[in-house]
Amino acid sequence: MRKHLLVLMALMFALFLAACSGGDSETSTDTGEENSDETTEQSEEGEASGDQEITVTAKSEIPSMDPSLITDSVGFQWAGETYEGLYRLDENSQLVDGMAESSEVSEDGLTWTFKLRDAEWSNGDPVTADDFVYAWRRALDPEVGSEYGPYFLGGIIKNAQAISDGEAELEDLGATAEDDKTLVVELEKPVPYFKSMTVFITFMPLNQKYVEEQGDKFATEAEYTISNGPFQMTEWNHGEGWTVEKSDTYWDAETVQLETINAKVIKEVSTGVNLYDTGEIDQTELNAEFVDQYRTSDAFNVAEKPYLYFFKFNQENNEALANVDVRKAISYAIDRQSLVDVILNDGSVPAEGYVPSNFVSMPNSDQDFREAQGPLVEYNVEKAKEHWQKGLEALGTDSVEIELLGDDTGTSKDVLAYYKNQLEENLEGVTIKLMEVPFKERVRRDNEGEFEMEAATWGPDYVDPNTYLNMYLTDGQNNNMGYSSEEYDALIEKANGEYAQEPEKRFETFLEAEKLLLEEDQAVAPIYQDAKAQLFRPSIKGVFTTATGPEFEFKWAYVEE
Known part of the structure; x- marks a missing residue:
């Protein structure tokens, strides 16, 4: 497992069930692949103080903020902060509560039942089981053209491969909303790592009404994005950078302490170092030219x-x-x-x-x-x-x-x-x-x-x-x-x-x-x-790496002046 980087000097860089037949199938309460469904409490060595705004770097533009279309690490990072699936990963890369409050898996490992919490989208709509069903069907829709939808769902979720092959309809996918708060997922076969897969961006929910209202504009500009995660994108200057701000509608908003994260596209390391030294940014990647120069700095660390x-x-x-x-x-x-x-x-x-x-x-x-x-x-x-x-x-x-x-x-x-x-x-x-x-x-x-x-x-x-x-x-x-x-x-x-x-x-x-x-x-x-060797402002705490999902997690981050 990836080692957690303690965050006295935190960092960032630009880095998956047979439905219960008439309710008769036996089920066993799942304790999680990595831990239980109870949210792991995040340890804090201090408390937020001062301006809760940071500026970090990204090596390239975001190609897309559409979870169905994202295939790159930059998109994973920022969509991973603005969307939330059934689970997130904690500082030890263990599964903790996201939209799911609990889950059960059948004895044969083929049927998963997820109970969802009360949560809202940034437009005020409730997050429901139908949002997951819609998103997963959409990822298999040939008109959408998702690369990862067929790749991740095919051979995993019942009928996903047949849908990809044009041999079944989207409605045949083995993911159904039993009610607003109950998502039932049927698998083609037992998948030991399925629960872990749900952290991946392709498995994020989508608000069908919002997506269809935006049409081709969806996820192409900040004003055409929606969030159910800790942050919401509020500005996107293509090729230059973007801003995400704390989402007040997020179910766990009281945990989120950062108010604003600015990201600047910086391709040249020397440019990033200069901007860090002048206080214009709070994080930048280093290369061989600068590592020895900054190795003894309190801001230096390796991810x-x-x-x-x-x-x-x-x-x-x-x-x-x-x-x-x-x-x-x-x-x-x-x-x-x-x-x-x-x-x-x-x-x-x-x-x-x-x-x-x-x-x-x-x-x-x-x-x-x-x-x-x-x-x-x-x-x-x-x-x-x-x-x-x-x-x-x-x-x-x-x-x-x-x-x-x-x-x-x-x-x-x-x-x-x-x-x-x-x-x-x-x-x-x-x-x-x-x-x-x-x-x-x-x-x-x-x-x-x-x-x-x-x-x-x-x-x-x-x-x-x-x-x-x-x-x-x-x-x-x-x-x-x-x-x-x-x-x-x-x-x-x-x-x-x-x-x-x-x-x-x-x-x-x-x-x-x-x-x-x-x-x-x-x-x-x-x-x-x-x-990655990099500089990260020592006053920024609570950022950590994860094995999958966003490369770095900002939900629990804060500034301590």
């Missing part, structure tokens, strides 16, 4: 995250990348330790596999998944050259050009330049053509498969290895790179089907699948696991 940076190889858009030896050569050719020590210098660590370290433990054990598996990635120039030569011989050429897609922000540019240098230095005959684009454009190209090789990122959507390993199923929503393995598909299907209620066997199957993905197929190349 550890289970976010993976890796190469995606599109086997359909570049003949060379369809060759497994070429892919292996590229992976072996990157000195990950030097990358994190010199170029990043922010606490990031070399990746040893596709499932990050300190994210999830083996069942009934404190052993980390990564430790149980051992390293599957290494820097080895000799092996790189060996596989490269094999690849070139198979291709019948002595030179290859590969386009590498990445973000156009300052740190990303430095990392892309490092990748280019490493590959061209260690693999004779390769030419790396960098394609640096705005974050929103990179996400679009990734979604459409419009890339050859991509410097990609992935963060968890729920606390389970499946959130990483199910990405590469044949024709999967997040595959988009032409990888297909019947053996890999079978392993993931077995883990989530036959072994769904046998945790030990399930995790052993995940270990086997990860080995296949990397050691045999080299479908992707993990590079490093993220951490």
Whole structure:
């Protein structure tokens, strides 16, 4: 699990049930995957004093504030502060009360019943079970075009996949409102991590009347947004920044102490540092150039995250990348330790596999998944050259050009330049053509498969290895790179089907699948696991990281002058 960052110096950066048949099915009160339904009390080391307004940074514009359409970390962050689903995550990444006051799950694990609290939308309408049903159906509506709706609901909620395939109607979805305060959800199969999935943005409720009144304008400007969460967006200057303010209609408004959070889009680290030093902003990310300078500052800290940076190889858009030896050569050719020590210098660590370290433990054990598996990635120039030569011989050429897609922000540019240098230095005959684009454009190209090789990122959507390993199923929503393995598909299907209620066997199957993905197929190349060095005004307390959902949680934050 991700470690909680105590907030003497808090931080922020721009980072899922068969309906009860006539009420006769047996049910057992669920105690939660992580803890009970009772809200965890948040510890406070002080109290709010002074102006409760802060200004933080974001690396890019918000592509969308529509929960059905969001696919990026910036959108997750800010929609996660303005919407609230059945649950939120506390400082230990444990589930605490959101819109749900309690839940029950049937003995066979197929039916969940959630009881909702009294809560309001920012327009005064009550939050009801119908709001969840509408939002989840909308995420599957082909006219809406949600990427994550079919991905998260398909194969999980009853009939979701059939709806996505055009074989069932939206009304057939296994989510129904028994009454205004009772949401009944039927699953296709037992899903060990379902409750954790409901924290993800796609599972947020939506006010149908409001969404339909706004039409195409919905969630495109601050005035066309709605909130049932701690904050409400009140200003949105596209490309420059946005403001969220405390929502007085939020059910737990008395807990929320910050009145205003301003976010400024800052692409260059040096600009952010200058603005922090002059007191214009309260938080900024640091890169290698500034870490040593500020390491002893009271405002300096490092946020550890289970976010993976890796190469995606599109086997359909570049003949060379369809060759497994070429892919292996590229992976072996990157000195990950030097990358994190010199170029990043922010606490990031070399990746040893596709499932990050300190994210999830083996069942009934404190052993980390990564430790149980051992390293599957290494820097080895000799092996790189060996596989490269094999690849070139198979291709019948002595030179290859590969386009590498990445973000156009300052740190990303430095990392892309490092990748280019490493590959061209260690693999004779390769030419790396960098394609640096705005974050929103990179996400679009990734979604459409419009890339050859991509410097990609992935963060968890729920606390389970499946959130990483199910990405590469044949024709999967997040595959988009032409990888297909019947053996890999079978392993993931077995883990989530036959072994769904046998945790030990399930995790052993995940270990086997990860080995296949990397050691045999080299479908992707993990590079490093993220951490962010940054400055955060020491007077700001109560901000913490979470394993999923918004990267940083501001509900319990406050300023103590």
